[in-house]
Amino acid sequence: MSYQILLKKLPGNEDVPMPRKMSELASGYDLFAAVGEPVELAPGERALIPTGIAMAMPPGLEAQIRPRSGLAAKHGITCLNTPGTIDADYRGEIKVILINLGQEAFRIERGERIAQMVFQTVPVTTFVETDELPASVRGEGGFGHTGRS
Known part of the structure; x- marks a missing residue:
């Protein structure tokens, strides 16, 4: 089944890529950071990262x-x-809420892939x-009623 999703780039974000699959059979569409300036996430810190897009489903x-x-896996993000x-x-x-669970600070740059978006049907x-x-x-x-192994 195919669905039409309307995507709108928000003003000032013309340079930020639209969501896209990175391989033919990927389930998720990568989302890109639309930060005005790089965001540095210290270990344990979280931030709300804009993507520069809105949509209608x-x-x-x-x-x-x-x-x-x-x-x-690589950075704990x-x-x-x-x-x-x-x-x-x-x-x-x-917008995407990112948190740094790693041991080192992590820098988020404009246009960097930050998350993925997967579409699902919602039953009535x-x-x-x-x-x-x-x-x-x-x-x-x-919780835990079947044990550990």
């Missing part, structure tokens, strides 16, 4: 903002609120209030 879609594996959700009715600038659901839930094998087993 059809109803029934959401965009999820996820970390880039290379930044996470990841996204807070992961995956971040962009709803179909949001029209503001897409209805809640039905009830006094009893059907039994299952798992039951109420929660």
